Amino acid sequence: MMSSLNTPNVSALPVERSQGYWAGAVRKLLRDPVAVVSGLIVLALLSLAVFGPWLAPADPYAASMFGRLKPIGSPNYLLGSDELGRDMLSRLIVGARLSLFMGLTPVLLAFVIGTSLGLLAGYAGGWINSAIMRTVDVLYAFPSVLLAIALSGALGAGIFNALLSLTIVFTPPIVRVAESVTTQVRGRDFVEAARASGAHALTIVRVHVLGNVLGPIFVYATSLIAVSMILASGLSFLGLGVRPPEPEWGLMLNTLRTAIYTQPWVAALPGAMIFITSIAFNLLSDSLRSAMDVKS
Amino acid sequence: MHDLAPLAKRLPLILISYLIRRLIYALPIMLGVALVCFALVHLAPGDPLVSVLPPDASAELAARIRQLYGFDRSYPEQFFSWLWRALQGDLGTSIATGRPVSSEVFRAVGNTLRLAAVATLIGFILGSLFGFVAGYFRNTWVDRLASFLSVLGVSVPHYWLGMVLVIALSALTGILPASGAGPGGSDRWTWNWEHIQFMVLPALTMSVIPMGIIARTVRALVADILEQEFVIGLRARGLTDFGVFCHVVKNAAPTALAVMGLQLGYLLGGSILIETVFSWPGTGFLLNSAIFQRDLPLLQGTILVLALFFVLLNLLVDIVQGTLDPRISRG
Numbered sequence: 001m002m003s004s005l006n007t008p009n010v011s012a013l014p015v016e017r018s019q020g021y022w023a024g025a026v027r028k029l030l031r032d033p034v035a036v037v038s039g040l041i042v043l044a045l046l047s048l049a050v051f052g053p054w055l056a057p058a059d060p061y062a063a064s065m066f067g068r069l070k071p072i073g074s075p076n077y078l079l080g081s082d083e084l085g086r087d088m089l090s091r092l093i094v095g096a097r098l099s100l101f102m103g104l105t106p107v108l109l110a111f112v113i114g115t116s117l118g119l120l121a122g123y124a125g126g127w128i129n130s131a132i133m134r135t136v137d138v139l140y141a142f143p144s145v146l147l148a149i150a151l152s153g154a155l156g157a158g159i160f161n162a163l164l165s166l167t168i169v170f171t172p173p174i175v176r177v178a179e180s181v182t183t184q185v186r187g188r189d190f191v192e193a194a195r196a197s198g199a200h201a202l203t204i205v206r207v208h209v210l211g212n213v214l215g216p217i218f219v220y221a222t223s224l225i226a227v228s229m230i231l232a233s234g235l236s237f238l239g240l241g242v243r244p245p246e247p248e249w250g251l252m253l254n255t256l257r258t259a260i261y262t263q264p265w266v267a268a269l270p271g272a273m274i275f276i277t278s279i280a281f282n283l284l285s286d287s288l289r290s291a292m293d294v295k296s
Numbered sequence: 297m298h299d300l301a302p303l304a305k306r307l308p309l310i311l312i313s314y315l316i317r318r319l320i321y322a323l324p325i326m327l328g329v330a331l332v333c334f335a336l337v338h339l340a341p342g343d344p345l346v347s348v349l350p351p352d353a354s355a356e357l358a359a360r361i362r363q364l365y366g367f368d369r370s371y372p373e374q375f376f377s378w379l380w381r382a383l384q385g386d387l388g389t390s391i392a393t394g395r396p397v398s399s400e401v402f403r404a405v406g407n408t409l410r411l412a413a414v415a416t417l418i419g420f421i422l423g424s425l426f427g428f429v430a431g432y433f434r435n436t437w438v439d440r441l442a443s444f445l446s447v448l449g450v451s452v453p454h455y456w457l458g459m460v461l462v463i464a465l466s467a468l469t470g471i472l473p474a475s476g477a478g479p480g481g482s483d484r485w486t487w488n489w490e491h492i493q494f495m496v497l498p499a500l501t502m503s504v505i506p507m508g509i510i511a512r513t514v515r516a517l518v519a520d521i522l523e524q525e526f527v528i529g530l531r532a533r534g535l536t537d538f539g540v541f542c543h544v545v546k547n548a549a550p551t552a553l554a555v556m557g558l559q560l561g562y563l564l565g566g567s568i569l570i571e572t573v574f575s576w577p578g579t580g581f582l583l584n585s586a587i588f589q590r591d592l593p594l595l596q597g598t599i600l601v602l603a604l605f606f607v608l609l610n611l612l613v614d615i616v617q618g619t620l621d622p623r624i625s626r627g
Contacts, residue, residue, distance in 0.1 A: 138328030138331075138332060139332070141606065142565065143561060143603075145562070145565060150333075150599045153583065154336040154337070155339060156340070234453065237455055253456060260467050264468060270456075271453055271457075275451065275453055279447065282450065
């Protein structure tokens with residue numbers, strides 16, 4: 001009798017194997033139509049960035065004296081041509097690589113650097129925390145656009161300087177998020193238990209802290225991608241980022257500004273690409289936030 | 297009632313001590329901001345004097361000008377003397393024009409402030425409207441539409457939106473002027489249509505960013521407030537929809553206003569792209585010319601003024617919010 005009491009058809013209970021946190025989030029994302037559509041757009045843009053040079057119908061650098069500023073839908077120029085007679089469609093396609101590289105790299109670098117600094121500040125506490133967080137406060141006291149332009153303006157134009165300034169702009173907010181979630185997790189019982197059992201600080205951070213803080217930081221970092229795309233192209237638009245003749249959407253928008261009276265819609269095309277990219281990343285990040293159940 | 301009197305007397309004291317503590321907290325930040333602005337010049341590759349010296353300048357002339365600008369002294373020495381003069385309103389001399397940086401910056405700040413304030417106001421009014429409607433009809437198609445519009449608002453590259461508006465309302469139709477801040481390059485602003493028509497396009501373009509952010513904030517606030525128990529209580533007491541509306545507005549206002557204040561700060565610092573598109577003679581335009589003429593004192597001074605504006609605005613928002621909202625602890 002005892003055995004039947006102690007084991008009330010346990011095996012019949014619908015026990016689901018525990019899915020990982022990330023696997024569960026992906027499953028939720030795939031059920032969200034907005035996430036699927038924006039994810040597909042992001043995927044399409046990324047494949048343009050990878051395969052662009054093979055997909056472009058014409059040479060994006062080939063200028064033509066007689067083919068300047070053709071309207072959208074001209075023969076040989078499906079989306080018109082720019083002020084030097086280069087094929088717009090090809091330049092938009094090939095431009096995806098540099099534009100996405102300029103937008104994504106600073107967020108990726110800031111994610112790695114910001115997470116490390118935030119973990120260090122949050123876990124170590126004390127004067128290390130003060131030193132890191134007060135520096136972050138100062139950088140945070142600048143409006144982001146102003147800081148990006150001031151830094152790359154002082155450093156001078158160029159891809160490397162633009163990436164460096166944008167990384168400096170996006171690191172402080174990520175440090176703040178990382179520090180605040182780390183401080184929360186650090187006070188939890190399982191971290192205390194690990195410390196009591198004599199685990200090394202690095203092991204605790206790697207095993208117990210990182211797994212619990214990476215999700216919120218990751219979600220926050222994805223929400224910065226759209227801003228980074230707009231800012232990176234904005235720097236090139238001002239003449240502070242990518243230099244001619246490389247195809248990059250912000251720079252293309254800048255050089256086509258003179259054409260708004262002759263071929264207005266051709267001139268607006270590169271900005272539309274930035275817009276689409278930024279909408280897709282924003283929607284994807286919003287869906288990710290709700291799928292991973294992170295409070296803003 | 298007699299025991300309330302001392303509290304009423306003490307209240308200003310609590311506020312004043314709160315104010316002083318906030319100011320003390322802001323001081324090191326301002327010092328840090330000044331340090332970053334100072335470091336910018338020394339971060340720059342090359343000699344800051346290159347743009348002012350003729351290429352065939354003698355070593356003697358170079359040394360004299362170096363001394364004139366103070367570049368021959370040690371960094372801490374330069375920093376503190378620069379800071380001391382900045383505190384007295386002297387931001388140095390522009391290398392390109394030879395005029396004092398402070399007068400150039402303050403003339404430009406007026407233009408930028410005017411544009412940013414109008415843009416923030418438009419963004420606040422429309423953003424609150426969208427956000428309120430979305431929050432009130434939450435989880436309906438109205439909400440989804442308004443939320444999608446606010447995603448568009450925060451996603452749009454504003455410099456491109458400016459170009460599109462110029463194309464649509466200026467290049468193709470000629471309804472509004474495309475650039476400048478007044479007829480015939482006039483730089484004295486007056487509030488008449490002659491001048492205002494120049495502001496319409498840049499202000500509309502600029503208003504899109506705060507509009508999206510304020511709409512999102514207000515939507516979340518309203519949705520949150522409407523789900524609280526006191527609203528059910530108000531309804532149960534027989535309050536009309538308008539009565540409930542007034543309560544919601546009263547509860548959402550402090551946060552929404554705080555977000556508006558911060559947005560004004562962001563626009564002040566972030567106007568450079570829009571000012572470049574519309575040739576608006578503000579700080580962004582000044583920064584642009586400072587960068588491309590490598591006029592480092594001008595760059596330094598403009599950034600310092602804009603960043604300090606931003607810090608002070610943040611402080612002001614904190615203080616106003618602290619006094620309006622009794623839940624925020626002043627103790």
